Amino acid sequence: MKVTFSSDHALHSPKTFLSSGKLLQSPEKPERGEILHAAALASGCEIIAPIDHGVGPAASIHTPAYIHFLQNIHARWQELPNASEEVIPNIHPIVRSDSYPSSAVGQAGFHLGDTACPVGPGTYAAALAASHCATTAADLVLAGESVTYALCRPPGHHASADLAGGFCFFNNSGIAAQRLRKQHERVAIIDVDLHHGNGTQNIFYRRSDIFTASLHADPAAFYPFFWGHAHERGEAAGLGYNFNLPLKHKTADAGFLEGLERVLEQVEAFNPSAVVIALGLDASEHDPFGGLRLSTEGFARMGERLKALDKPTVLVQEGGYICDALGPNLEAVLGAYR
Secondary structure, eight states: OEEEOOGGGGGOOOOOEEETTEEEOOSOOHHHHHHHHHHHHHTTOEEEOOOOOTTHHHHTTSOHHHHHHHHHHHHHHHTSTTOOSSBOOOOOOSSTTSOOOSSHHHHHHHHBOSTTOOBOTTHHHHHHHHHHHHHHHHHHHHTTOSEEEEOOSSOOTTOBTTBBBTTBSSOHHHHHHHHHTTTOSOEEEEEOSSSOOHHHHHHHTTOSSEEEEEEEEOGGGSTTOSSOOTTOOOOGGGTTSEEEEEEOTTOBHHHHHHHHHHHHHHHHHHOOSEEEEEEOOTTBTTSTTOSOBBOHHHHHHHHHHHHTTOSOEEEEEOOOOSSTTHHHHHHHHHHHTO
């Protein structure tokens, strides 16, 4: 399997993470990328550098104002008196249709949805490199590869068209799906991350050409809280083209794999000609977020079932945080595609 990976991922090294009012070190560390890179090598994958596609692929699903914000906000922030090292929002609009501010503080509140996505000096470059990984992996599939793996960091599925959140800046899975639309009329995004892919849902919520499906811990008491519920089915032309399956917290292999079958029933009824797998590994029983209880064997079985779809496939790395099982869980999934 060909794997796209950029060392530029390490340029994003967030220092802060506000959780339950407590200031912590972010779990979305550069070491994640290195662990996953080592696991891909151990799986016998061919690592290739992504092609620099510029900002075009990101601009295919993100707004100009948002991209301009990410490009410039850190430098603007440093000009503020007593500015923090990283850009962290402290005020947010009540609704997204409120006025768009001109100040750096106001725009940070508009475009950064929570305190899990601080912007540092290298954040934009790292996020852009991740978008290149997703785009290059999709292009390889368009050129004839049956499956590729985009080892993206930072992750992307919580990022919507003009809003970062949950460690995510550019929606890499969405970028890959949009790229696949160059040859495929119907593309499905299957999100198996611990957390609901609310950004992906938001981007495609009114579209019928890209079906979005997410299997995740019940957001009633888990991030992202406000999205990911079963009644969210899409709107306008997209009504019926979004499917969410929340799982009870601490669900283990049997319940997760049963849920996956329900998700895949919907995907197969959509009949896509290509799929994107938003590959979160944080459903692991050993992941520090602890929402679900999938074993390494469970990840292997998940990979086998996804391979059985027998569609051109782009695997895009989402969550999965530092623990002893992180590398083995990735190897389990990639091994299913051999």
